[in-house]
Amino acid sequence: KWHQRGKKSNATMLFGHVESREHRIDHMLRLRALQDETGGFNCFIPLVYQKENNFLKVEEFPTGQEILKTMAISRIVLDNIPNLKAYWVTATINLALIAQEYGANDLDGTIERESIQAAAGAKSAHGMPLDDFIHLIKDSGFIPVERDSLYNELKVW
Template sequence: MKNRINFEDALKLYEKDIFELGTLADAKRQELHGKKTYFNINRHINPTNICADVCKFCAYSANRKNPNPYTMSHEEILEIVKEVDSHGAKEIHIVSAHNPNVPIEWYLGIFKKIKDAYPHLHIKALTAAEVDFLSRHHGLTYDEVLDLMVENGVDSMPGGGAEIFDEKVRDFICKGKVTSDQWFEIHRKWHERGKKSNVTMLFGHIESRENRIDHMMRIRDLQDKTGGFNCFIPLVYQTENNYLKIDKPVTANEILKTMAISRLVLDNVPNLKAYWVTSTVNLALVAQEFGANDLDGTIEKESINSAAGAKSANGVQLEDFTALIRNSGFIPVERDSLYNEIKVW
């Protein structure tokens, strides 16, 4: 692609005035999406917090800082799905910890049960980190796990487990978890099955700006080959109740610059999500001026980031969500999980 931003130039973008950078990212956003801001009506379900891994940034898994282990039954999960379906949800987003005490049928069987009972619901489930865990723990290849996902009704994959792709950083914050190469292998294989996925980046902890740009460049490389990423989601690290001991959260200035730079670098990833759960609703709304064209969704309930201090436990009401987007000068557009437009609010 001509005039593509290289690593050095991308890093220099951090030195630009924030408003100048915002203007550049907004121009790209408007070229792609105009004033439309996408969201979906969705529900996050986190069926277990018992985890074989010990990631230093995590406040969700059951450990000394969160001594309340739980594992939900399929019946409990289906009750939640029944309720949220009655509220008009279009997507069920299911991500768990890496529980070594349950059979693989516990992980995969629930998807088939949901799909059989609610065939209209899109199931977004199992991060690459979960796929890697299931592969190792149950003696299956990645291909076998991915095929089982398809057979049981998983429609798309979330982007979790990416964290930061630099292996030195990974060794410190999530040693023993899926490696960056394995993460990309899993998503490449998923894309080769004709399926879509998202990709995240956890930032604002010990990583450098160089690590962030490297992360974006690796995403861009795979996207050139597969075109399978729907959306890039920069996740703001939450400082509470974990073992990284980062005293001060990353500044709003740094968050908005990172959003804008990712919109400019990731020229082949169509959507940029300001995930209000980790950035706060107010900053996510501002991020619409810095390249973001998606705010995720109403969510209803969120457990992982709220355990680390995010104000996201109970989601956002649909009417409030659409009003906030409108009042910030953008057009709220309800989408499905694959970015087909459902309704302009």
């Protein structure tokens, strides 16, 4: 109903816990169909499950290769959703930077203090200064762009 009112939202997919690759594809195909119907999604965010402090005890954490494959497949399947976020807090900053080569165009933000993923056991820093973020994006060959939550461009570095 939100999209029927002309409102936008993001879509997420938690992965790396109990699902199979087939479940991930099914999830993406359902989102693709809904996006075709409503056009209401601004962004797709595949979130890597943080196994440390959760009741679902997972034996194997997704490898970097598995995370990047998920990003690439997301970009291909969900080409009707304009933005793909490599949320650096769950994927780590280095992997998120590489994910730009696999279709991601959003790393989220500087985040002064992230606490949800940190409590779940995320190994990434719990925040990052803006200057560091800008440097890392430029160093990886991309152009840093500040945006608002609706993906309106605010500033380009």
